[in-house]
Structures are given as structure tokens and as C-alpha cells.
Amino acid sequence: MPDANQGRSNTAPWWGLLFALASVGCNAAFFINAPLQGMVPWLSLLFAAVALVFLVMGLRLAIVHPKVYRRRVLSIIVAVIALLPAGLTVFAFVGTRKLPNADAAPQVGQKVPDFTLADTSGKPVSLDQLLAASTTQAQAPKAVLLIFYRGYW
Amino acid sequence: MEKHLAEFEAAGVRPVAISVDPPDVSLNLANKEGYTFPVLSDPDAAVIRRYHILHPAGAPDEHDIARPAEFLVDSSKIVRWANFTEDIRVRARADEMLAAARKLH
Numbered sequence: 001m002p003d004a005n006q007g008r009s010n011t012a013p014w015w016g017l018l019f020a021l022a023s024v025g026c027n028a029a030f031f032i033n034a035p036l037q038g039m040v041p042w043l044s045l046l047f048a049a050v051a052l053v054f055l056v057m058g059l060r061l062a063i064v065h066p067k068v069y070r071r072r073v074l075s076i077i078v079a080v081i082a083l084l085p086a087g088l089t090v091f092a093f094v095g096t097r098k099l100p101n102a103d104a105a106p107q108v109g110q111k112v113p114d115f116t117l118a119d120t121s122g123k124p125v126s127l128d129q130l131l132a133a134s135t136t137q138a139q140a141p142k143a144v145l146l147i148f149y150r151g152y153w
Numbered sequence: 154m155e156k157h158l159a160e161f162e163a164a165g166v167r168p169v170a171i172s173v174d175p176p177d178v179s180l181n182l183a184n185k186e187g188y189t190f191p192v193l194s195d196p197d198a199a200v201i202r203r204y205h206i207l208h209p210a211g212a213p214d215e216h217d218i219a220r221p222a223e224f225l226v227d228s229s230k231i232v233r234w235a236n237f238t239e240d241i242r243v244r245a246r247a248d249e250m251l252a253a254a255r256k257l258h
Contacts (some may be wrong), residue, residue: 030242037243045227092242099220102237105207111230115200117171117193120180125191131228142165142257143227145250147154148206148219150241151172153184 007070012058019051019081023089041093042104048089055086112146155188157247164254166225167191173198173218195219206237225253233257 026044061068062075069075080129106112116126133140154168161168168190170178179192201207201219208220223245225234234253236245 023235027242032170035247038240039247040154041240041242055227058171083221089230096241097239099239100206100208100242101210102206102222103222105230105237106207106224106235108232112224112226112232112233113203114198114230117178117195117200120176120183122176125193127226127230130167130191131226131230139165140228140257141167143167143225143233143254145161145166145168145254146222146224146226147168147170148201148204148222148224149170149172150218150221151174152213153177 006060007068009069010058010061010069012054013026013075013078014058016051016054017059017078019047019054020082020084020086020089023047023051024085027092040144041096044089045093048086048093051082051086055082081132154247155168155186155189157251158190160251161254165257166254169193171195171200173201173216173220223250223256225250227257 023044023046026040026047026095029040034040057074058079059074062079112127113125116124119125127144130144131140154170164198170179170190170192171190171194172192175196176194176208179194182188183192195201198207198217198219198258200219201217204222204224206220206222208218210216211218211220221244223234223236224232227233234247234250234256236253238244
């Protein structure tokens with residue numbers, strides 16, 4: 001059993017933990033409405049990948065070279081803990097991109113289907129009404145911006 | 154969205170939100186967020202289907218919902234700008250939509 005205070009220090013698990021936390025932290029960009037959000041999922045995936053490289057390296061050093069590197073158990077614990085946020089990022093990346101394509105949806109230059117749907121008071125509202133002048137907007141709008149969202153179910 | 158409402162109105166654009174949420178859920182959302190633009194309900198996803206943006210079993214409870222999509226539709230009901238995200242975390246930003254709105258004549 002090597003002396004815990006002797007030997008080289010294994011910093012790889014700590015770097016792995018840092019990158020794993022950064023990969024999760026990237027998601028803050030969505031909440032502060034930062035620009036270039038399209039890059040964020042990729043950036044967070046990159047950080048997770050770097051984290052995984054460090055974690056594998058750290059585990060390898062701790063397990064394969066137990067006599068060379070000190071604080072072996074701590075290295076393994078940190079690496080295993082850091083796997084959680086890194087894995088979460090990869091899992092989220094796959095999950096949030098599992099969307100059906102919109103190839104059949106109305107594209108620029110195409111006409112959209114008419115509709116009539118209930119508003120928050122249950123009153124039916126048609127696309128024609130939305131495109132017409134209303135009590136709140138004296139002038140008919142030039143356009144409506146239809147924002148389809150997932151909802152809260 | 155609500156923060157930019159005056160800018161959309163100045164550009165002659167009326168935002169309208171649509172989801173499968175029933176009116177009472179939409180009302181809660183509108184009250185909570187202070188939305189003054191229309192929030193419409195498509196509980197059986199009939200319109201969402203007609204727009205070909207259904208995400209079958211997309212909700213955690215396997216409910217059919219809409220995939221996120223934004224359409225800028227002019228008075229002739231023609232799409233002038235559209236956005237279909239590939240990641241539910243990444244939505245069209247208000248400034249992008251305003252830029253599209255300001256390009257309308």
C-alpha cells in the first residue's frame with residue numbers, strides 16, 4: 001500500500017469535474033436569453049466530451065498506476081461523481097433534439113391553413129379575426145406571428 | 154415576448170401563442186407572465202396536425218404536443234418567415250423575430 005502523501009498528484013479527475021460542471025452550466029445561457037443560443041448545446045456537448053476524456057484518463061491513472069499517483073480513492077470518487085453531470089449533458093443533448101422534422105409544415109411563400117381556436121377565456125378566435133383590426137388594435141396588423149410552443153400540459 | 158410587444162406592434166405584427174394546453178392552463182401562463190397577446194388552445198392538436206408540426210407523444214406523459222415552431226404570416230396568410238428549431242432548448246429570439254417583422258412592407 002503506497003503512502004497517500006507520496007507520489008504524483010492526479011489532477012485529471014478535477015479537470016474532468018470542472019468541465020462536467022461547465023457543460024451543465026452552459027444551460028444558464030437559455031435563462032439569461034444570451035445571443036448565439038444555437039451554439040450552446042454544441043458547446044455543452046464539447047465540454048462534456050472534454051470532461052469524459054479527463055475522467056477516463058483520471059480513472060486510468062488511479063487504477064492502472066496506483067503506486068505512482070497519490071490520493072487514489074479520492075481520484076476515483078471525484079471521477080465517478082463528475083460522470084453524473086457529464087452524462088446528464090449528453091442525455092439532455094440527445095433528448096432535447098428528438099424532434100420530428102417540419103418538412104411538411106408551411107414554408108416561406110406558402111399559404112397557412114385557416115383555424116379557429118379558443119383563447120384563454122374559451123372564446124373562439126379565427127386566423128381571420130387575428131389578421132383584422134380589433135378592440136385593442138385599431139389598425140389591422142400587417143402580419144401575425146404564430147408561436148407554437150410545447151405547453152405545460 | 155411581452156417586453157417586446159410594443160416593438161412588434163410598431164412593426165405591425167401581432168404575436169399569437171398556440172399550444173395544446175387547455176384555456177385555463179393558458180390563462181395561468183398568461184397571468185403569470187403578464188401576456189396581453191392572444192394565447193390560444195388546441196387541446197386535441199387538430200390545428201397543430203394541420204400545420205404538420207405535431208410531436209407525437211412529445212410530452213413527458215406521452216401526450217401529443219406541438220414541436221416548437223414560429224411562423225410570420227402576412228394578411229394574405231402567406232408565410233413570410235418561419236423557424237423550426239432542432240433543439241427544444243433553442244428558440245427563436247425576440248430580436249430575430251423582430252428583424253423578420255421589420256422586413257415586411
